[in-house]
Amino acid sequence: MRVLSGMRPTGKLHLGHYFGVIKNWVRLQEEHETLYMIADWHALTTGYKKVDEIPQNVEEMLIDWLTLGIDPKKSVIFQQSKIKEHAELFLIFSMITPKSWLEWNPTYKDTKYNLLKIADLSLMFKGGIRDNLKTFIAKLPYKIEDFESLEEMLLDNVSDALIQALFEGYLDKEMLKELNVSKRDFYDTDTYGFLGYPVLQAVDILIYKAQAVPVGEDQLPHIELAREIARRFNNLYGETFPEPQAMLTETPRLPGTDGRKMSKSYNNAIYFADTKEELQRKVMGFFTDPQKLRKGDPGRPELCPVFFYHKIFTTWEKVEEIEEDCKRGKLGCVDCKREMLKNLELFLEPLREKRQEYAKDRALLRDIIKEGSEKAKSIASKTMEEVREKIRVG
Ligand code: SF4
Known part of the structure; x- marks a missing residue:
């Protein structure tokens, strides 16, 4: 099965990206034909005033993808803007997509x-x-x-x-x-491009005739729109595009250092590019159960983001011990965070080293994008030949 997914290049990735998206992508590339897109045209939707950042963000994101296990030998890694066919199909789909489909798209607001x-x-x-x-x-x-x-x-x-x-x-x-x-x-x-970006998303999927798209629940209306556009095109001009299926993936809500969802905008994220010192400062500043003010106070681990991390990075026996000791007031938050830091560091340290290696090899990054984009282009241009023939224009 051909699976496609993509990400807007917003810079370095954090732990939330890994557990929410990339971990699943790594698994999918073992089982399916996978195409992963660096969606730099989509970055313009909201970032058209800050274009200087985009090339750097593309590289940083690619470095993180590779570091986290996206393998160019198993997946086609490509940059959206290198395949101009996306823009052509976007124009054609814009002609046949009723405006109301976009305005009534429940996620628009x-x-x-x-x-x-x-x-x-x-x-x-x-x-x-x-x-x-x-x-x-x-x-x-x-x-x-x-x-x-x-x-x-x-x-x-x-x-x-x-x-x-x-x-x-x-x-x-x-x-x-x-x-x-x-x-x-x-x-x-409040631009035309912003209203129409689900059409560009439909293009991203359909131009590769992808059969499945891994998405979170919030993205389901966009897949539905891609299916509707495919249906409309097929009805008007004859069977061309398969209707893509959503591969619903559960995305765990990883808390950031302040307990809210980890996000760049909240300034609460732990990045794979963080140094050991930055990681230490962030972990020791983590939000904890506000009712536990000193070591002897009983805590509520179920409400504590530090405990959430223990459940991911600490051994199961130790997690049980921490839970019990926190509840009984036997464990203080500083010691608890130190233990979490130690375990998180075990996970992050090798990745940090791997990341530095990729960051040094800019030529390799360029080659990966070039090669992947060529592969993607060969699929996209074949689809476009078919489309041009069907619509009698181009
Ligand atoms: S002891 Fe650990 S789990 Fe309990 S509140 Fe403090 S940091 Fe959270």
Whole structure:
């Protein structure tokens, strides 16, 4: 079975990417014909103002793919923009895709919300509220040990709440002005390309006649749209595209250092490119059960992200011991984090070394992309010959 998947090049990968996507890709390449796409045209959907970052991000992401086990001998690794046939089929599909399919796509609003530059928005909101927050915290009748981390925590939560409020329609022009945020910034993604990006996704799949696409539940409407476009094309011009199936994959929600979902935008991620020192700083700063203030306090491991990591990286017997000792107050969070750090480091250290090797060999990276893109192009151009013949244009 031919399986296709891709990722927008947003830079270095973190643990969440590995457990959510790459681990599954590595398994699939053992069982199927796999094509993995570096979706650099998709990076323009929201990043068209920051194009300087894209080439570097492509390389960093490829380095991580290789480090984590995507094997160019087993999978076709290619760069979307190297295969211009994607753009041609995108144009043709744009002609036959009813606008309402895109506007009513249930993920459109959510995706718009997610893909907007949340990190940038968050920073803008932070800028607007920072001064007042300092005064507010200073007035609190508590002795605050770590003023800065409390401030950061509040700033994060408040700016997240503001972003939510904005999208729910609760922030008017005046409030935005007070927060020093221009509404124009939110419309950077109000573009034709953004509305049409599921059409480009359909192209990515159909141009290779992929039979299956590994996706999380949130991506199901996009696969459905690809199937609808395939059906419409086939009805209009004759059987050409197979309808791709979604390979629903469970994506575990790996917590970041602050307990929220690991994400670059939240600044809570552990990267494969992190140095040993960076890893140590991040792990020792991990959020834990807030009710466990000192060693003797009983903890709730089921609510603690550190324990979540133990369940992945620590031996089963030791996990049971940690769970029990945490609940009984026999184990302190500092020791618990040290143990987690040790085990996580065992997993990350060899990968860090492997990553450095790939990072040194830029010529190899270029060759891998070139070779993979040539293979992908040969499939795509064959499909396009068939399409041109069917539509009598081109
Ligand atoms: S002892 Fe470990 S599992 Fe328990 S709250 Fe602290 S860090 Fe979390």
